[in-house]
Amino acid sequence: MVGLMEVLTNMVKVNPNIIPDEIYLYKIFNRPEDGTNIYRIAYNNMGVVIDSQNRIIATPLELEYQGKFAIEDEISFSELPENHQCKLILRILRDKGISDYTLSKILQKYRRPKIFGDFEIMPEVKSSVIKHDNNFYLLLHLSHQIRSKKTLWELVGKNKEMLRDFLKEHRETILLRDIASEYKTVYKPSFERYSGDPNIIESHPDDVQHWYDYHLERYWNTPELKKEFYKKFGPVELDQPIILARPIKRHDKRDLVHLLPQFVVPVYNAEQLDANLASEILDYLKLAPDQRILLLSRLLNNIKANTNVIVPSLVKFRANVFDIDLNNVLQVRNTSNVTVTLAELKTSKTKLFTWMNSRKYPIILPYEVPKRLKEFQKIPVFIVLDSALPEDIQTFAKKEFTYLINSLQKSLSSWVDFPVLNIREKYIFTIDLTSDRDIVNLSIKLSYLMKNAELGLAFIATRTKLPNETFDEIKKRLFSINVISQVVNEETLYKRDRYNESRLNLYVRHNILFQVLSKLGVKYYVLKHRFSYDYIIGIDVTPMKLSHGYIGGSAVMFDSQGYIRKIIPVEIGEQSGESIDMKEFFKDMVVQFGKFGIELEGRRILIMRDGRITNDEEEGLAYISKLFNINITTFNIIKRPLLRIFTNSKLYLEIGDSIYLLPHRVKQSTGTPVPLKLSKKRVISKGNVEFQEITNEDIFEIFLLTELNYGSISADMKLPAPVHYAHKFVRALRKGWRIKEDLLAEGFLYFV
Numbered sequence: 035m036v037g038l039m040e041v042l043t044n045m046v047k048v049n050p051n052i053i054p055d056e057i058y059l060y061k062i063f064n065r066p067e068d069g070t071n072i073y074r075i076a077y078n079n080m081g082v083v084i085d086s087q088n089r090i091i092a093t094p095l096e097l098e099y100q101g102k103f104a105i106e107d108e109i110s111f112s113e114l115p116e117n118h119q120c121k122l123i124l125r126i127l128r129d130k131g132i133s134d135y136t137l138s139k140i141l142q143k144y145r146r147p148k149i150f151g152d153f154e155i156m157p158e159v160k161s162s163v164i165k166h167d168n169n170f171y172l173l174l175h176l177s178h179q180i181r182s183k184k185t186l187w188e189l190v191g192k193n194k195e196m197l198r199d200f201l202k203e204h205r206e207t208i209l210l211r212d213i214a215s216e217y218k219t220v221y222k223p224s225f226e227r228y229s230g231d232p233n234i235i236e237s238h239p240d241d242v243q244h245w246y247d248y249h250l251e252r253y254w255n256t257p258e259l260k261k262e263f264y265k266k267f268g269p270v271e272l273d274q275p276i277i278l279a280r281p282i283k284r285h286d287k288r289d290l291v292h293l294l295p296q297f298v299v300p301v302y303n304a305e306q307l308d309a310n311l312a313s314e315i316l317d318y319l320k321l322a323p324d325q326r327i328l329l330l331s332r333l334l335n336n337i338k339a340n341t342n343v344i345v346p347s348l349v350k351f352r353a354n355v356f357d358i359d360l361n362n363v364l365q366v367r368n369t370s371n372v373t374v375t376l377a378e379l380k381t382s383k384t385k386l387f388t389w390m391n392s393r394k395y396p397i398i399l400p401y402e403v404p405k406r407l408k409e410f411q412k413i414p415v416f417i418v419l420d421s422a423l424p425e426d427i428q429t430f431a432k433k434e435f436t437y438l439i440n441s442l443q444k445s446l447s448s449w450v451d452f453p454v455l456n457i458r459e460k461y462i463f464t465i466d467l468t469s470d471r472d473i474v475n476l477s478i479k480l481s482y483l484m485k486n487a488e489l490g491l492a493f494i495a496t497r498t499k500l501p502n503e504t505f506d507e508i509k510k511r512l513f514s515i516n517v518i519s520q521v522v523n524e525e526t527l528y529k530r531d532r533y534n535e536s537r538l539n540l541y542v543r544h545n546i547l548f549q550v551l552s553k554l555g556v557k558y559y560v561l562k563h564r565f566s567y568d569y570i571i572g573i574d575v576t577p578m579k580l581s582h583g584y585i586g587g588s589a590v591m592f593d594s595q596g597y598i599r600k601i602i603p604v605e606i607g608e609q610s611g612e613s614i615d616m617k618e619f620f621k622d623m624v625v626q627f628g629k630f631g632i633e634l635e636g637r638r639i640l641i642m643r644d645g646r647i648t649n650d651e652e653e654g655l656a657y658i659s660k661l662f663n664i665n666i667t668t669f670n671i672i673k674r675p676l677l678r679i680f681t682n683s684k685l686y687l688e689i690g691d692s693i694y695l696l697p698h699r700v701k702q703s704t705g706t707p708v709p710l711k712l713s714k715k716r717v718i719s720k721g722n723v724e725f726q727e728i729t730n731e732d733i734f735e736i737f738l739l740t741e742l743n744y745g746s747i748s749a750d751m752k753l754p755a756p757v758h759y760a761h762k763f764v765r766a767l768r769k770g771w772r773i774k775e776d777l778l779a780e781g782f783l784y785f786v
Contacts (some may be wrong), residue, residue, distance in 0.1 A: 037355045038725040040474070041687065042680040044330060047345040048170040052126055054094035057109050057695075059278060062089040063102035075099055080129050082121040084114070092118060096125070110282055120163040123170050132172070132341050134159055135216040137333065141176065144332050149314050153182045158218065159333070162676055166690045172344055175676035176326055176332065178319050179218075179300045181211060185267075187274055187295035194236065197295060201225075201232035201277070207306055210279060214249040214267060214297035221279035221298075223583070224290060232277065244292055246270040271390075273294050300374055303674040310499040320705040346648070346771055353679070353687040359644030360741055363470035363715065364559045367399040369449060375562055384513040387544045387560055390445040402597070403450050403554035404780040409603040410453040413554075415439050416480060416492040416517070417457070417729075419464040420524075423497060424567070425525055431495035432462060434527075442547055453492070460714045467496055467502050478509040489777070491550070498524040506769050513771045518553045518784045520546060545747045552744035561596035561742070565735055568594055572645065572756025573604075573619070575762040588764040589623050590756050591632070598781040601759070603767055620658040631781055638665045642757045646670045652723060654715065668716050669736075673753055675711035682707065686733055693728050696752030696786040697740035710752065712736065745786035 060081075062072055070092065076083050081093025090106055093112060097103060103396075111119065127133075137159035145157040159176045190196040190535075201208060201223055210221045224233040235241065254263035277293040292640050304312040304319075321329075332346060338346040361376040364383060368374050374571040376382055379396045388395040417435050419428045419735060439455050446452045461483065492512055496505075500523070512519050529539040537543070551558060575587040587604035604622050624634050640653070647668055659666050677694055679687070687696040694709040715728045739754035751758055766785035773784050 035375040037096070037357045039353055039355050039681075039683070039685070040346055040350045040460060041353045041683075041685070042327070042350050044175060044326065044676075044678045044680075045164065045171040045173045045333065045345065045349045047173055047349060048123060048127070048417075049343050050169070052343050053170070054111050054126075054129065055219040055758075057111055057114060057122075058093050059084070059109065060091050060093070060097050060099075060103050061106050061722075062091065062099070063104070075101075077125070077442055080125055082118055082125055084118050086176040086232070086239065092122060094122075101625070120170065121164055122135065124161065124172075126164040127161075127172065127343060131341055132161070132337065132343065133216070134161055134218055137161065137174070137337075138218075140336050142330065144329055145176075147197055148318060149183065149316075149591045150397065152183055153180055153311070153315070155180055155305070155318060160218075160676055163233060164677075164690050170304040170337060171349060171689075173676050174330060175678065176321065176329055179211070180304065180307070181213075182299045183303075184299070185213075185296055186210065186298050186300060188273060189300070190653050192271065192274070194273070198232055198234065201234075202230055203745065204231060204300075205232070209282065209301050210293060210298040211301045212293060212298050214253065214263070216253050216540065218607075220301055221291065221293060222282050222656075223293075224278045224280060228268070229464060233290075234278065234427070238276065241276060241292070242272050242274060242294065243270055245276070245292055247294070248296075249287065249297060250460055267296060268559055275503050276299070280291050305502070309502055313499070322684075323678075326678065326706055329679060334406075341717040342573050344555050350378075350685050351689065353681075353683075353685040356737060363562045363738065364741070365562045366559050369397050369399065371399070373401070373448075376559070383559070384541070384544070386747065387547055391540070397449070398558075399446075399449050400551070400556045400558045401560050402557050403452065404782070406777060406780045406782075407453065407555050408451040410487075410489060412454045412456045412487065413456050414461060414484060414487050414490045416483075416490065417462045418467075418476065418492055418494040419462070420467045420494075420496045420500070421464050421528075422466065422468075423524055427466065427524060428495065430536075431493075431522070431527055434543075435493040435522075435534075437496070438543060440630055442550070467508060467700055470507070471665075473508050473511055475514060480512070480517055481515045484515060484517070487720065488516060488774070492519040493553070494519055494521045495527060496521055496523050506771075508765070508772045511772065513773050516773055516777075518782070520550050520553070522546065541748070548747040548786065549745060552783045552786055553719070554776065557597060557744065561738055563735075563738055565594045565595065565596065566638070566731070567640040569632075570596075570640045570642070570739070570756050571621075571623075571765065572642050572754065572758070572760035574757070574760040575619075576764045576768045587619055588628070588767065590759045590762045590763060591627065591738075592742075592756050596739065596755070598744075598755075598759070598783075600627060600630055600632065601763055601778045601781060601783075603763075603775075603778075617654045617657050620654070624658075624662060634664055636664070637664045639667070641666055641668045642671060642754055644671060644757050644761060646672070647714070647716065652655050652718075655716075655718050655719045658725055659718045666716075668718070669712050669732075670714045671754070672711035672713075674708060677709060677711070678706055679709055680706065684737070686737075693733055695737060696698070697731060700753050708752065710736075743784055759783065759786075 062075055072086060072089050075084055076091040077099055079093045080095050081091045084090055084092045123428055141157050141159050153605045156179045158177050158179055160177055162173045164171050176588055177235055205225050208223055225231065250263055254260050274295050277292045277295060279293050281288060293584060304316050319466050327748045334346040337344065361382050364376050365373050366376060380397060382397060385395065386398050389397045395535065417432055419431060428642055436457060437456050442456045463476060465476055509519060526542060529542050531537040531539050570592040572590045573587065589602050591600045591749060593599050604619055647670055655666055658664060679696055682699050684697055686693055691713060693712040696709045697710060698707055700707045715726050717724045717726050736754050739756065742755035743749060743751045762785050771785060
């Protein structure tokens with residue numbers, strides 16, 4: 035099933051000479067008057083916090099601190115837990131000039147910051163330390179941050195009321211970065227829970243002056259730096275308020291920090307930007323493996339010239355390559371209604387529908403058509419054309435959509451129970467898709483035309499760069515009247531068949547058909563593999579009403595053959611952040627699945643979510659395991675670790691106590707595939723939690739789950755399907771995209 039190969043990574047070996055022999059453990063009894071917390075005390079003494087509750091730090095130095103403290107112990111470096119060893123090595127490296135801030139400055143010599151409209155793309159280095167086979171490695175990840183060209187104070191015209199309004203308007207998405215500090219910490223402003231007003235301190239010029247001077251003396255403390263500081267930020271603006279905020283990834287999120295609008299800039303992800311601009315930026319952000327290797331080599335050469343604390347060459351590791359033909363494990367049905375693999379039919383996943391166009395190819399029928407879909411006699415099919423499209427493209431889209439609908443109807447209804455796809459001339463509309471009035475009027479007309487129909491389908495032809503807000507709004511309107519939509523943009527409509535310009539490219543046609551069928555709940559294939567669990571459940575949560583802390587969740591259930599059985603929304607009530615109360619989550623989940631006759635009691639279940647399982651969640655899982663006699667297995671699954679593997683093969687490698695799984699390939703000419711990080715396998719039974727090693731079978735089964743992509747006929751998935759669809763569904767809930775729950779229960783993937 036697997037072969038071996040050596041792969042290059044973005045890691046370098048740390049020189050063992052920098053590892054200290056002895057470590058001092060200190061207990062800190064109080065905080066100095068300036069409010070410096072225990073993490074700052076540890077940092078100032080080249081140390082790390084090893085027990086925040088008991089206020090104990092570890093450092094190779096004798097402590098310099100004016101508050102009260104006592105030495106707890108003196109131990110060897112090897113006696114520290116491994117995670118604290120890695121943190122301490124990273125802290126020592128930073129003290130020797132290898133900090134993220136310094137490395138980012140060097141990187142920007144070779145990859146300059148780039149301006150896109152009102153935004154600036156800043157190349158950065160993110161680093162961490164990993165221990166493997168008793169050696170330490172520095173991991174160097176090249177990334178980018180999208181941020182405003184202007185400071186927040188400039189954006190609001192240096193007006194306090196406009197600042198307050200700006201923060202309140204963007205409270206769901208606003209994140210801030212202090213660019214007068216050398217740290218890359220991103221902060222979330224604090225808001226009043228019910229009013230939604232930002233927590234800011236006004237009319238305290240002495241405090242403003244204090245924080246202005248603090249930044250100047252701490253981070254810009256040479257004549258050259260001071261000159262750069264004044265050029266960049268100007269003199270202190272004493273009338274600016276102070277923003278209270280929390281770091282989004284930091285040790286103690288309860289501690290509020292003070293931010294000056296004069297020093298902070300909003301930071302963004304591409305999804306928050308205009309679609310046109312986002313597309314340009316995302317293209318720029320893609321770095322092919324050879325580009326990353328070249329930039330890292332230049333970075334390492336610069337480090338080599340200044341220090342000998344690392345071995346300045348990228349490290350290779352031996353990886354396990356998946357040697358498997360997936361056509362041997364994907365099952366469909368033939369014309370005798372017998373389950374067969376694609377390999378047995380001598381075809382592949384990308385050719386599922388070629389039989390609809392040519393008799394030379396074998397007929398491939400879906401593994402299962404939902405019972406609910408079979409009950410529909412007719413499904414009205416609407417065609418919506420964006421008036422901004424050229425007339426010839428509108429005409430082409432209308433003809434092509436009609437052809438696809440008729441082709442699907444004619445082909446499938448001859449072999450399986452399939453409703454009539456009812457399309458008429460009066461079901462075709464041309465509207466301005468950027469007009470709220472047109473969208474509302476369209477939904478009213480469609481609602482009337484639906485009459486007694488329980489489900490409708492709409493093909494929508496749009497301009498290429500339709501604003502995200504418009505896209506979300508029209509989807510929401512149609513879902514509210516139980517019309518599932520398939521959007522095809524202008525760029526796609528120009529992808530024509532090379533043998534027949536009057537038709538869409540064959541792959542594009544088949545991909546549209548595949549997506550439409552998935553949205554209608556049709557599962558064209560399942561896995562020829564029996565998982566070692568009765569059910570596999572992907573879960574996700576999202577804040578729904580931030581002012582009240584309401585959390586919405588989702589659970590997507592697959593059976594032991596990788597078939598989607600149920601999709602359910604889970605309402606959790608008031609929570610804080612995404613660390614959910616698993617007791618409440620699972621109580622509701624068990625009830626929801628029970629409504630459909632699925633009993634979880636006494637079952638073996640694999641539960642997956644994107645991210646680390648917190649201590650609170652682990653306790654909740656243990657509680658549920660005991661209460662319902664459920665045997666639960668779960669892993670930490672991190673979808674964006676810092677490690678990069680410079681290859682385009684499907685493989686995995688073990689580094690330290692983690693598995694890095696690369697289940698997908700990147701088909702674009704640029705971009706580097708990002709592995710999944712798997713760690714901390716927990717097996718929970720009768721309330722007891724046991725940590726176990728991740729086995730080859732575990733890795734293979736997670737790999738197989740990434741192959742169940744019902745949103746594309748060819749694209750690979752990065753996340754296991756249960757996690758991917760739970761994430762997609764919970765995002766749909768957040769946007770207000772809802773359809774009937776009985777359709778969800780049959781696995782209608784309306785949100786893909």
